[in-house]
Amino acid sequence: MAKTTLKSLAQALNMSVSTVSKALNDSYEISEVTKRTVQEFAKKHNYQPNVHAKFLKTGKTNTIGVVLPKMTGSFEAQIIAGMQKAATAHHYRTIIMNTMENEELEKLALQSMLDKSVDGILFCPIHEESNIDLAKQILKTTPVVIFDRTHYPIETHKVGVLNAEGMYNACKHLIDIDRRKIAIFCGAHQGITTKRLSGYIEAHHDFQIPVTPEYIVHCNVKSLVDLQDDLEKHVKSLLQLPEPPNAIVGVADTITTHLLGILAKLDIKVPETLAVIGFANTDLVLSLNPSLSTIRQPTTEIGEISVHKLVEIMQKKNRSQIEWEDIKLPTSIQLRRSTIG
Amino acid sequence: MAKTTLKSLAQALNMSVSTVSKALNDSYEISEVTKRTVQEFAKKHNYQPNVHAKFLKTGKTNTIGVVLPKMTGSFEAQIIAGMQKAATAHHYRTIIMNTMENEELEKLALQSMLDKSVDGILFCPIHEESNIDLAKQILKTTPVVIFDRTHYPIETHKVGVLNAEGMYNACKHLIDIDRRKIAIFCGAHQGITTKRLSGYIEAHHDFQIPVTPEYIVHCNVKSLVDLQDDLEKHVKSLLQLPEPPNAIVGVADTITTHLLGILAKLDIKVPETLAVIGFANTDLVLSLNPSLSTIRQPTTEIGEISVHKLVEIMQKKNRSQIEWEDIKLPTSIQLRRSTIG
DNA sequence: TTGTAAGCGTTATCAA
DNA sequence: TTGATAACGCTTACAA
Secondary structure, three states, X not given: OOOOOHHHHHHHXXXXXXXXXXXXXXXXXXXXXXXXXXXXXXXXXXXXXXXXXXXXXXXXXXXXXXXXXXXXXXXXXXXXXXXXXXXXXXXXXXXXXXXXXXXXXXXXXXXXXXXXXXXXEEEOOOOOOOOHHHHXXXXXXXXXXXXXXXXXXOOOEEEEEOXXXXXXHHHHHHHHOOOOOEEEEEOOOHHHHHHHHHHHHHHHHHOOOOOOHXXXXXXXXXXXXXHHHHHHHHHHHHHOOOXXXXXXXXXXXXXXXXXXXXXXXXXXXXXXXXXXXXXXXXXXXXXXXXXXXXXXXXXXXXXXXXXXXHHHHHHOOOXXXXXXXXXXXXXXXXXXXXXXX | OOOOOHHHHHHHHOOOHHHHHHHHOOOOOOOHHHHHHHHHHHHHOOOOOOHHHHHHHHOOOOEEEEEEOOOOOHHHHHHHHHHHHHHHHOOOEEEEEEOOOOHHHHHHHHHHHHOOOOOEEEEOOOOOOOOHHHHHHHHHHOOEEEEOOOOOOOOOEEEEEOHHHHHHHHHHHHHHOOOOOEEEEEOOOHHHHHHHHXXXXXXXXXXXXXXXXXXXXXXXXXXXXXXXXXXXXXXHHHHOOOOOOOXXXXXXXXXXXXXXXXXXXXXXXXXXXXXXXXXXXXXXXXXEOOOOEEEEOOHHHHHHHHHHHHHHHHHOOOHHHOOOOEEEEOOEEEOOHHHHO
């Protein structure tokens, strides 16, 4: 069972390699009869062009590389689904590399793409400075689109959401239901956190509520266990304040969802004692305790638009003239029992 | 900024291409001085060998391809994390292709690996017959390991769990707490479902409880909406039986976790009215309503062992002599409020 | 309409 | 210890 190559096909068909190649590529130079013969024969022998050899000639791999820091929940799954759908529509395949929030792995992932094993990269960096020099270097030769964590100082298209606005809306909703003592639970990834925090502060200003510094807490998100410990610690100390909060907004999926577990464990009533709302794209909203009010990101769209933008760059001849866009999609808010009793 | 190749290095250093190549590969034929000069110069110019050209010569890509049907939850994320860890240890990189439970996409994914863009494949098939001919053909030239859904009729290493035993233990636990009227909620993927169902039946036999056919329900898992509709329908009709069940076991992650949402929606008390336990590897057990008793699969291990087995095949000269193993790892059971009030 | 031949960036063989 | 050359599988001028 020797592998089927152009050569082996040519030999078997008694034609030249280039005729076979052209026939398979549907070239106008080749007669219909020959084309059909070749194509049928190739299919019968399950010919698959060798992408590596092809690359050597064309410099194209028809592959988009996705580099992202984790794949632990629905959020990432939805984004990737959107990317795959759009990529397939553009006749690209996608390969995914997970950096596990680890800069060393991120470096390896990016480097292994530097060798031109992909035509373009969709990149969600670990933080604002991670592997920035490498990224800049890659950018010289390979199109890159930054998604989700768009606070990354390289000049290219970026696709994210209106983070401040999303958080503003969450706070506004809490204020509307008369929960004005709002604690905010932040994580790492400063760019996004900062934006969301600014939405929190803006809402307080607009509604003339003073910002209580103690209500702004930062959680250790290094590992799940760390996060859970930290959440518990913060909840406890907040509730011991002279003026404890009556609501919590979560800055990210993991924080918001795991917070519910901690509150259940501590037997704190949600929403009676503490209303909870936060950024979250988990599928499990209804199974949570209680069902969770969320700020949802348009994940599928983020994925799709990222691909469209990348394809746009890849197809452009004169890349130096592109005007880079920083696309911010709106979030939506969905209310459930965790804020409306 | 022309790309750095062996040729460009050779020219700049005034050496031959083959000398440079050997120097970079640390060949014994090359003097230490030359090696150092070349290696330093190459690093300074950020030389990255072209994997495609390399492949053409060596037939190796140092890449493992992972083909799996979905990536929606912690279960998949944990398996992939295990794979990536083990692959990195063996100096392989991994690329992931998500087939979205779609046979056509699965075919594309497998085909795009047939062209030898990977050295080996870790494959979790959609169902027992999906793309079986293609898989068999791939197997002739490329090592494959089947993971998770191991009821797939090709001859190679397989890595899964003791499905019947896991379900047996779940039932035993329910029986221990005197919940003897157990409904089982099944999904698709017949192989695994069948095994788990057999554990259910075996437990009933061992404890001399008759199996009630109405307690065995099959859910439509095509989409999340379908699943939720179906879950609601089944729960309602079960509770209208003359002899309603007092416990439910879930056969898979999605079924078990979303079931909780439906029960909450219908305002059915868990565990008072219905105790719930099931296969689930979600991180969110504690945040669920109520905290969920689970049968956990050793996901990281599944991932790691799959890679080890694959590497074993890839390194073997004489592949026809390998004795294929069907590895079954034990599950563990974790009890929380959904079964122990 | 078909065939010849060069070349993409490597590695491997053999010669110098 | 180094260098010239062929080959991997493919595309593409150019020639026939």
